Amino acid sequence: MTALVWYRNDLRVHDHQALAAAVSSGLPVRALYLLCPGQWEAHQVAPLRRWYVLSSLRELGQALAALGIVLDVIDCGDFAGVPQALADYCRRHQVSQLFCTREYPLNELRRDRAVADVLGGLGIALQGFDDSVLVPPRALKTGQGTPYTVFTPYRRRWQHYLDEHPPAPPARPRKREAVAFRDDNSLRKALAALDVPASLQAHWQPGEAAARRRLQGFVREGLAGYKAQRDFPAQAGTSLLSVALSAGTLSVQRCYLMAREAMAREADTEEGALVWIGELAWRDFYRQIMANFPHLAWGAPFREETKWLQWQRDEQCFQAWCEGRTGYPLVDAAMRQLNQTGWMHNRLRMVTAMFLTKHLFIDWRWGEAYFMRQLLDGDFAANNGGWQWSASTGTDAAPYFRVFSPIRQSERFDPDGVFIKQYVPELHGLTGKALHQPWLAPMLAPDYPSPIVQHEGVRERVTAAFQQARDIGGSTGIVEAVKNRNCI
Numbered sequence: 001m002t003a004l005v006w007y008r009n010d011l012r013v014h015d016h017q018a019l020a021a022a023v024s025s026g027l028p029v030r031a032l033y034l035l036c037p038g039q040w041e042a043h044q045v046a047p048l049r050r051w052y053v054l055s056s057l058r059e060l061g062q063a064l065a066a067l068g069i070v071l072d073v074i075d076c077g078d079f080a081g082v083p084q085a086l087a088d089y090c091r092r093h094q095v096s097q098l099f100c101t102r103e104y105p106l107n108e109l110r111r112d113r114a115v116a117d118v119l120g121g122l123g124i125a126l127q128g129f130d131d132s133v134l135v136p137p138r139a140l141k142t143g144q145g146t147p148y149t150v151f152t153p154y155r156r157r158w159q160h161y162l163d164e165h166p167p168a169p170p171a172r173p174r175k176r177e178a179v180a181f182r183d184d185n186s187l188r189k190a191l192a193a194l195d196v197p198a199s200l201q202a203h204w205q206p207g208e209a210a211a212r213r214r215l216q217g218f219v220r221e222g223l224a225g226y227k228a229q230r231d232f233p234a235q236a237g238t239s240l241l242s243v244a245l246s247a248g249t250l251s252v253q254r255c256y257l258m259a260r261e262a263m264a265r266e267a268d269t270e271e272g273a274l275v276w277i278g279e280l281a282w283r284d285f286y287r288q289i290m291a292n293f294p295h296l297a298w299g300a301p302f303r304e305e306t307k308w309l310q311w312q313r314d315e316q317c318f319q320a321w322c323e324g325r326t327g328y329p330l331v332d333a334a335m336r337q338l339n340q341t342g343w344m345h346n347r348l349r350m351v352t353a354m355f356l357t358k359h360l361f362i363d364w365r366w367g368e369a370y371f372m373r374q375l376l377d378g379d380f381a382a383n384n385g386g387w388q389w390s391a392s393t394g395t396d397a398a399p400y401f402r403v404f405s406p407i408r409q410s411e412r413f414d415p416d417g418v419f420i421k422q423y424v425p426e427l428h429g430l431t432g433k434a435l436h437q438p439w440l441a442p443m444l445a446p447d448y449p450s451p452i453v454q455h456e457g458v459r460e461r462v463t464a465a466f467q468q469a470r471d472i473g474g475s476t477g478i479v480e481a482v483k484n485r486n487c488i
């Protein structure tokens with residue numbers, strides 16, 4: 001009899017409940033990862049992210065081999081092929097117990113239900129762990145017994161829950177006799193099939209060891225100043241741990257505990273640590289939203305009435321946004337950062353998402369999909385939550401009349417243009433007001449595009465569009481106020 005750890009987005013050996021439980025079963029342990037390239041295609045997962053996952057998997061295979069555990073990698077096409085592939089594998093290796101970390105998006109839930117049916121028929125016990133979140137998605141309910149849809153009260157209850165149930169991640173299993181690591185064939189082939197420029201890979205280090213080092217470095221050097229620095233894209237003020245958290249090369253419990261320990265150790269870390277822990281709460285918040293409102297996976301807006309908004313289908317403006325050619329320096333620098341590194345600073349994700357959905361009035365789903373095609377840390381719950389927040393269609397969203405000015409954001413968060421000039425070299429000659437509004441000095445930046453839309457009047461047009469969408473409930477269709485926007 002064998003215990004099997006089925007790895008998904010939890011590619012690590014430390015702080016891993018499923019692995020620890022498999023080892024404590026006393027049975028010989030194997031590990032398995034099922035490649036589903038069809039799923040990656042269907043969801044347009046960025047090649048850079050695939051590279052990160054596959055490279056981390058190779059490192060995981062080595063770490064498991066050192067613990068005496070073989071990791072097998074099998075290509076089973078897509079999720080539809082998973083139950084059969086698992087059943088065959090379990091029969092071949094006499095698996096009697098299967099351990100895994102729970103996943104919450106709709107397709108993953110359906111996949112896991114199908115797996116439970118098939119394995120149940122074979123008499124195999126399946127045990128799941130809520131290890132990718134700090135608080136399980138159905139643990140907290142409002143006074144009315146409904147899921148939380150507003151962040152602030154959720155955050156309060158979330159902290160209360162954690163005070164009562166502090167995370168206690170298990171230690172890495174003790175070393176048994178190591179087995180030889182063999183570089184898996186399916187994995188090698190999948191990596192070889194990827195086309196990811198070395199210039200993109202150079203920004204990132206896959207794997208658990210690098211993620212753990214980054215966390216330690218951030219807690220040591222970045223946590224205390226996080227509150228003051230996190231909004232300025234020219235500064236290295238955030239942890240850059242989102243990819244590690246989304247692929248599970250790092251446990252969110254470890255992040256939380258290390259931040260709390262730093263707070264207890266050094267009083268001047270407290271402010272930064274509390275704000276950073278708040279970001280981990282946002283991460284849990286959007287995961288519980290996704291788990292409790294599965295229809296979001298079909299592209300539905302959270303706010304019912306906003307489904308009647310008549311978004312523009314303007315391919316030209318969309319392309320200019322994707323390529324960082326909107327004529328607004330901060331928006332363009334941000335989009336170029338995304339295209340050149342696979343990551344974008346949080347403030348800029350909000351600025352670019354609002355620009356697309358408010359200034360250009362282009363459907364947030366276009367932007368959501370584009371981010372997924374580019375992002376190293378592409379994560380359905382956080383991405384969908386961030387886009388619906390920015391478009392004012394989501395839970396606890398920015399109110400529709402709140403529109404970030406791309407000029408004001410630029411002046412506040414990149415006053416000297418250090419970040420802008422890193423990605424928009426056409427603006428090197430500009431300073432002061434003209435740097436943030438290059439149309440004031442077109443002679444000094446002749447290669448930089450003119451604005452594709454005017455900022456003036458956006459708020460009024462958006463307000464009218466939301467009002468009409470509410471009034472008409474979709475019955476008459478066209479929203480004139482938005483049709484008349486000044487997209488040049």
Ligand SMILES: Cc1cc2nc3c(=O)[nH]c(=O)nc-3n(C[C@H](O)[C@H](O)[C@H](O)COP(=O)(O)OP(=O)(O)OC[C@H]3O[C@@H](n4cnc5c(N)ncnc54)[C@H](O)[C@@H]3O)c2cc1C
Nearest residue numbers: 238239240241242279283346349377378379382383386387
């Ligand atoms: C339009 C939009 C799209 C986004 N898409 C994604 C995405 O695909 N994947 C993703 O991980 N995050 C996404 N975010 C959230 C956030 O921008 C990133 O998590 C953050 O920029 C990652 O950088 P960091 O690791 O340095 O974060 P830090 O500031 O160091 O924060 C620590 C961790 O908290 C989590 N976190 C921080 N902010 C948020 C947030 N607003 N929502 C949920 N979790 C958060 C992340 O796991 C992050 O690594 C999106 C935000 C917006 C507005």
